[in-house]
Amino acid sequence: MxxxxxxxxxxxxxxxxxxxxxxxxxxxxxxxxxxxxxxxxxxxxxxxxxxxxxxxxxxxxxxxxxxxxxxxxxxxxxxxxxxxxxxxxxxxxxxxxxxxxxxxxVEKELTRWQQMKLELGGWAFGIIIAFALIIVGWMIYKSRKK
Known part of the structure; x- marks a missing residue:
């Protein structure tokens, strides 16, 4: 499929x-x-x-x-x-x-919607990485505090 x-x-x-x-x-x-x-x-x-x-x-x-x-x-x-x-x-x-x-x-240019999705996808990827780093940092902080 x-x-x-x-x-x-x-x-x-x-x-x-x-x-x-x-x-x-x-x-x-x-x-x-x-x-x-x-x-x-x-x-x-x-x-x-x-x-x-x-x-x-x-x-x-x-x-x-x-x-x-x-x-x-x-x-x-x-x-x-x-x-x-x-x-x-x-x-x-x-x-x-x-x-x-x-x-x-270019054979087929991107529409406005496709351009916006590409831009927002880049921002979303950056935010996900930032949250992952914050969570890993928080977990390390908790494990050292014990």
């Missing part, structure tokens, strides 16, 4: 969802490593004891400028200037904005 009056089995309905994504192309700043220069020189002393530059080879990279000079005391002075080099490379960035779940329509 209970099989005839029972509820039908649960039917799971897939919930549709949609995801919006935005592809943004932007330029990303990339710092290049510093440039360098290689200096090779042959310095000799002449008959008077002065330093003479006999041979000089300077190899500069793209953004480096090296300058050599000899002061009046015979010191070799090297000056180098570099410019910081930055390039901008294109980059794609994907941003997922939000996932929207599309609600599935």
């Amino acid at each position: 209970s099989t005839i009056c029972s509820c039908r089995s649960v039917k799971y309905v897939p919930v549709e969802s949609s995801v919006d994504s935005i592809v943004v192309e932007k330029l990303v700043e990339v710092q290049l490593p510093p440039d360098s220069a290689t200096i090779r020189a042959l310095l000799e002393c002449d008959e008077n004891g002065k330093v003479v530059l006999s041979w000089l080879d300077i190899a500069n990279s793209k953004n480096a400028q090296a300058q050599l000079a000899i002061d009046s005391l015979g010191n070799l002075l090297a000056k180098m200037r570099t410019q910081q080099d930055t390039i901008y490379l294109p980059s794609k960035e994907v941003t997922v904005t939000k996932e929207v779940k599309v609600p599935y329509p």
Whole structure:
């Protein structure tokens, strides 16, 4: 008899969802490593004891400028200037904005009476639990008092 009056089995309905994504192309700043220069020189002393530059080879990279000079005391002075080099490379960035779940329509909505019964049933269940706790507490109190 209970099989005839029972509820039908649960039917799971897939919930549709949609995801919006935005592809943004932007330029990303990339710092290049510093440039360098290689200096090779042959310095000799002449008959008077002065330093003479006999041979000089300077190899500069793209953004480096090296300058050599000899002061009046015979010191070799090297000056180098570099410019910081930055390039901008294109980059794609994907941003997922939000996932929207599309609600599935309900086959048969609850009536006001059914909604009220559900709400009152919850309150009644809470009241029954409260009374059960009070009775158990009262019984423990009576058993300890003896």
